[in-house]
Amino acid sequence: MTGRPGGAGTDIGLISLDEAGARAAARVAPVPGVLELPLVEADGRVLAEAVVARVDLPPFANSAVDGYAVRFADLRPGAETRLPVLGRTAAGDPVGTLGRGAWRIFTGAPVPDGADTVVMQEDVTLSGDEVILPSQSRLGANLRRAGEDVARGQEVLPAGRRLRPRDLGLLAALGLERVRVRHRPRVALFSTGDELTEPGRPLKPAAIYDANRAMLRALLARAGADVVDLGILRDEPTDLERHLREAAGACDLIVTSGGVSVGDADHVKAALSACGSLDLWRVAIKPGKPIAIGEAAGTPFIGLPGNPVAVFVGFVFVAWPLLARLAGATAEAPVVFPAKAGFHHRKKAGRREFLRVTLERRDDGAVIARKHPGEGAASLASLAQSDGLVVLAEELEQLEEGSTVPFLPYAGLLG
Structure with missing residues (x-):
């Protein structure tokens, strides 16, 4: 991997992902109660x-195997030992007391008083009322002591x-x-866009189904939130402002998708400014640059982009940590696994880039990350058909095939 900080094509005026997450988390405190x-x-x-x-735990000394409980001191060093069988205890039976001899015992049964070792039944030989124990027995073997867990x-x-x-x-x-x-955080959720249609309804010309809300509802539920689904709101500033104020009065957080970019019909930022404040809205990541973080009538607000992959990335790396703080949960950094890049890639310096990849294990055991052919931020199929994300650092400009890259599996990102 090669690159130079501040190289040609660096985006100016963007906030780093780490700072965006820190600013978002600083706006909230755990929900009381x-x-x-x-x-x-x-x-x-x-x-x-x-x-x-x-x-x-365990509350009493017990046997980890089916076998014979003995006193280690009764075993002959370096030779087999023949002992009489003095009793029998199964799980749930009262504790016995062991003299010089062996005690038949089953897994989970309390070890008789005086015993300090259990020999597996596979290692012994029965001879009438006696048992022959092997020479290699070890003090404390197969015995779970009270409180050892x-x-x-x-x-x-x-x-x-x-x-x-x-x-x-x-x-x-x-x-x-x-x-x-x-208590769980209560989160208001809505999508914006005149082009959006609820799944299951007929599509009008130039309309699309609202996929982001279905994904975000599931992500919020996995994050431990109670979701208040406000549906699809139209691109009308006054209506958006009214809904923001109403949601702020009933919820601990507001999450939206769409309407936070720079288009003429992107009205969420204006509505937010009318009833609250906007802290930041451009984060140095790809996909997901237009992310709005602020507050609406005193309630924290996160406005995610309209493209589904950008929504997913923005939620996982900005909204998820904020929700953890709201819930009073200890934030856990995702586990990163090394993989070999099975592709070549060029990128702009200055932005952290997330690539959707599938994993392939070679015969030699190496794990190869293959980039999904659907690279666009609107490609839902690329999310559903990939195994996780490869993360390319801000300073990187060119990734060479065969380089070791950090891989984040989806399962590790979603708790």
């Missing part, structure tokens, strides 16, 4: 306070954690039935 929910309703919710274990009093999940199914499993194992979480 806490509620207590049963675990079955808590998936995707944000923890309002840290969770501290009230019990040990989680100790009582230990913080297991921090405040701000967005709960996932595996977190709920841990909380249930610790005996929690309910959990305290933050």
